Amino acid sequence: MLRIQLYADPAGVFVHDAVLASCRRHAERIALVDTSCGRRISYAEYGELVESLARGLVAAGIHPGEVIAIFLANSWEFCAAYHAATLARAIPTLLNPTYREREVRYQLSNSGAVFLITDGSNISGIDLTGLPNLRRVYCTRQQASASEPFSNLLNPSRLALPVPDKPTDTALAALPYSSGTTGLPKGVMLSHFNLIANVYQFLGPNATELNGNDVVLCFLPLYHIYGLNVLLNPALILGATLVLMPRFHTQQVTSLLTAESATMIALVPPAMNALCLAAENGQFPKDHRVRWVKSGAAPLGPDLARRFTALTGILVCQGYGMTEASPVTHVGFLQPQLYRPDSIGQPLALTECRVIAQNVLAESTESVTEAPTGEAGELLMQGPQFMLGYWNEPQATAAVLRDGWYWSGDIVTCDCEGFYRVIDRRKEMIKYKGFPVAPAEVEAVLLEHPAVRECGVVGRADQAAGEIPVAFIALREGFISSNKMEQDLCGFVAERLTHYKQPREVHFVEAVPKTASGKILRRELRQLIR
Numbered sequence: 001m002l003r004i005q006l007y008a009d010p011a012g013v014f015v016h017d018a019v020l021a022s023c024r025r026h027a028e029r030i031a032l033v034d035t036s037c038g039r040r041i042s043y044a045e046y047g048e049l050v051e052s053l054a055r056g057l058v059a060a061g062i063h064p065g066e067v068i069a070i071f072l073a074n075s076w077e078f079c080a081a082y083h084a085a086t087l088a089r090a091i092p093t094l095l096n097p098t099y100r101e102r103e104v105r106y107q108l109s110n111s112g113a114v115f116l117i118t119d120g121s122n123i124s125g126i127d128l129t130g131l132p133n134l135r136r137v138y139c140t141r142q143q144a145s146a147s148e149p150f151s152n153l154l155n156p157s158r159l160a161l162p163v164p165d166k167p168t169d170t171a172l173a174a175l176p177y178s179s180g181t182t183g184l185p186k187g188v189m190l191s192h193f194n195l196i197a198n199v200y201q202f203l204g205p206n207a208t209e210l211n212g213n214d215v216v217l218c219f220l221p222l223y224h225i226y227g228l229n230v231l232l233n234p235a236l237i238l239g240a241t242l243v244l245m246p247r248f249h250t251q252q253v254t255s256l257l258t259a260e261s262a263t264m265i266a267l268v269p270p271a272m273n274a275l276c277l278a279a280e281n282g283q284f285p286k287d288h289r290v291r292w293v294k295s296g297a298a299p300l301g302p303d304l305a306r307r308f309t310a311l312t313g314i315l316v317c318q319g320y321g322m323t324e325a326s327p328v329t330h331v332g333f334l335q336p337q338l339y340r341p342d343s344i345g346q347p348l349a350l351t352e353c354r355v356i357a358q359n360v361l362a363e364s365t366e367s368v369t370e371a372p373t374g375e376a377g378e379l380l381m382q383g384p385q386f387m388l389g390y391w392n393e394p395q396a397t398a399a400v401l402r403d404g405w406y407w408s409g410d411i412v413t414c415d416c417e418g419f420y421r422v423i424d425r426r427k428e429m430i431k432y433k434g435f436p437v438a439p440a441e442v443e444a445v446l447l448e449h450p451a452v453r454e455c456g457v458v459g460r461a462d463q464a465a466g467e468i469p470v471a472f473i474a475l476r477e478g479f480i481s482s483n484k485m486e487q488d489l490c491g492f493v494a495e496r497l498t499h500y501k502q503p504r505e506v507h508f509v510e511a512v513p514k515t516a517s518g519k520i521l522r523r524e525l526r527q528l529i530r
Contacts, residue, residue, distance in 0.1 A: 002338075003349040007203035010196040010384065014164070015173045016050065016087040018196060019236045023047030026212070026239035033243040033260060034076040035252070037141075041076055043239065049076075049154070053084035054161055056153030060136060062115060064089035064162050067133075067175065069113035071095040071104065071122055073246040074222050077140045077150060079232060081117045082222070086173050086192070089162045090115075093175040093187065094223035098498040101126045102445075107177055108134060111187055111391065120144035168192040175391060176225050178323040179429065179438035187391030188323045190225075197384035198326035199234050201348035208317065208331060209292060210264060212239035217262040219245040219253065219271075225327040226297050226434075230319075231266055250274050250283075257288045266294045268434030269301070270465055272308050272316075279311035290314050292334055296321065297434030298466045299422055302342035309341070320344035320422060324406060326385040329353075330420055343419040344412075351383035354405070355414050373416055376423055379408040428522055430459035430467050435500040437469050439522070442493065442501055446471060449492050451479040456512040456520040457503065460529050471503035472525050474511050481508035505529075 023031070027044035034041070041049070062068065068085045070092055072078040085092040093111040095104060104126055108116065112133045116123075120142035128134060128146075139147040164171065173192040177185040202208055210216075216235050220227035222244075235242045243260045245252060248271050256262060267275075272295060278284045290312075295305070296319040305316040315334050318341060321327035332338075332345030347353050355377040356368040371377030382405050389397035400407050411424040430437040439457040446455045453476045459467035473489065475481060486506040493502050507528065513521040 002206040003201075003204065003346065005205050006197070006200040006349055008200050010168075010193055010200050012168055013196045014086065014168055014171070014192045015195050015233060016054075016083045018199075019083055019233070020047050020050065020087075022237050022239050023050075029239055030241045031236060032076050032079060033241065035244060035256065036073070036075055036246050039076055046076075046080070046236075049080045050083045050087060051161075052154050052156070053080050054087035055157040055159050056155060057084060057088040057090065057115070058159050058161060059155075059157045060115070060153060062088055062090050064165055065091065066115075067091045067093050067111045067113040068115045068117065069093050069095055069108055069111065070223070071097060071099070071116060071118035072140065072223075073097040073119075073122075074218065074227070074244045075140070075246070076244070077117070078222050079236075079242075079244075082174075082228070082232075087161060089164065089171075091172045091175050093177070094228070095177075096221065096223055096498055097122055098500075100496055100498055102496045103498060104128075105131065106184060110184075111175055111177075117150065118147075120147065123147075168196070169194075170388070172388075174225075174228065176223070176228070176323055179436040179441060184441060184444075185438070186393050186396055188225075189388040189391055190326055191388055194326045194385050194387060195229050195233060197350075198229060198328055198348075199237060201350065201383075201385060202230065202328050202331070203234055203238070204349050206333075207348060208294070209334060210234055210238065210240070214238070214240040214263045215243060215261055215289075216240055217243050217245070217253065217256055217260070217265045219248040220266050220268070221247075224297075224435075225323045226266070226321075229326055230294070230296070230328060248274070250278050254278055254284055257290060258285045261289050263289050263291050264293070265290060266296070268297045268466075269295060269299070269304060270433040272300075272304055273464065276304070276308050276311055279308075284312055288312075288314075292317055294319055294331075296328075298431040300341070305341035315339070316341045318342075318344050320420070322408065324387045324400070325381070325383070326387070329381055329383065329385070340419050343421050346418050346420065347381075348383070348385075351381060351385070353414070353420070354380040355412060356380060374413055376411050376413050379410050379412045379420075380405045381408060382406060428458075430457075430469050432459075432467055432469065432500040433465050437501050439469075439520075442469060442471070442497065442503065443520075445493050445496050446473065446489065449489060451475050451485065452489070454512045456522060456525050458522045458525045458529075460505070460526070462504075468504040469501065470505040470507065470525075470529055472507045472509050472512055472528070474509055 023043040031046040032041040137147040140150040319331040330344040513524040
């Protein structure tokens with residue numbers, strides 16, 4: 001076992017305290033480069049911003065344990081709002097900046113958010129009335145009606161910050177929402193201890209080569225746990241420089257690689273594929289300084305990893321995790337003797353894993369059967385990075401956290417050298433460019449259309465996106481399948497759900513196959529598109 005130590009002891013460390021300590025140690029270094037506005041922020045300035053903003057939140061009436069929603073694209077304001085929220089002892093819940101009204105209202109309502117920090121362009125056309133807990137809305141760069149300027153929160157204040165009233169292992173540091181296979185997204189309760197432990201696992205000996213001299217290019221969305229706790233928190237704790245992009249754009253990435261002398265990038269497979277195409281067209285800089293890239297959020301084909309390295313000279317380190325694990329549980333190696341880009345690598349320190357036989361229906365870990373080495377089985381894990389549970393969802397929590405073990409739903413193999421490979425998912429989640437899409441959420445929207453009698457949504461493999469959502473729809477009497485009907489249905493979803501959840505194909509069927517109990521037989525639907 002190569003990974004037995006953490007970077008440091010996570011006990012008693014709050015996320016904001018680790019970041020602010022780094023701001024004092026590395027005062028003169030550049031912490032953030034915000035390409036959306038051209039602003040470069042030193043560590044000293046970032047620390048001042050976070051502390052000033054936290055006092056502004058307290059002065060505005062935030063109380064410990066209340067929820068602050070952050071609905072922003074990657075920006076310095078997102079970063080400062082996140083760390084200031086936890087410093088003020090509030091709980092930040094993070095919203096995808098592409099969300100539509102339906103999704104925004106759901107997360108604000110379900111989390112009970114009392115403050116919303118956003119931008120006028122994000123909430124244009126979104127009705128925020130009727131949310132009983134929401135007291136104040138702050139906009140960063142473009143104002144909206146009934147909002148207050150974000151800059152008001154930065155006005156000088158001498159108010160004392162509240163002292164911790166909970167230990168780090170119970171105080172929540174983030175409430176991201178994770179799409180489940182059934183129902184609507186669930187809030188994942190991650191404590192300060194969860195997040196710091198995972199950062200220290202990720203930075204520990206024989207884990208990753210991220211260091212304080214790195215310049216990290218970040219287009220991964222910070223609202224997502226991958227961007228938040230694999231890039232933002234580790235980079236700032238180390239004293240590295242984080243170059244923020246609001247979204248992935250191939251030409252901008254290749255330009256920034258040299259302009260900012262980037263040394264590390266975190267990718268998802270579709271972005272890696274786009275950079276391969278750029279390299280094949282002579283658009284990837286040959287004088288880059290990138291030492292390695294990390295790939296995560298979706299399965300990485302070994303051919304894509306080898307192609308990327310052959311074209312760019314950059315090694316690929318694949319990782320694995322989930323929002324419920326803060327998020328990293330496994331990561332690969334860059335050392336030649338351990339380099340396996342087709343594998344998710346080995347577990348991080350203090351992460352225990354079991355691979356259980358697939359044909360065993362077990363309700364608890366006491367009745368499981370271990371899969372033999374090299375044979376496929378469901379992955380069970382436990383470690384300090386795993387969530388406290390789902391927000392106000394005790395039954396959903398009990399379904400995945402059993403006897404202290406997290407049941408991943410992913411089917412893996414583990415070879416005799418201890419390297420893991422993901423080969424299938426028991427879960428029905430669709431991964432579009434690394435973003436999770438819950439079939440049930442898309443189906444619920446489609447069923448609201450007056451023409452839809454029943455429907456089922458599954459994923460289809462796609463070279464550019466990884467998977468795309470495909471809808472199978474049985475129409476009500478009086479409605480006829482046609483190209484126009486397909487367009488109407490896709491448009492109906494587009495008005496209600498963010499872009500990556502929208503079906504890319506619609507197939508009309510007489511009936512959606514189901515079990516006797518009414519459960520959709522997704523395997524049969526997938527067979528219809530092969």
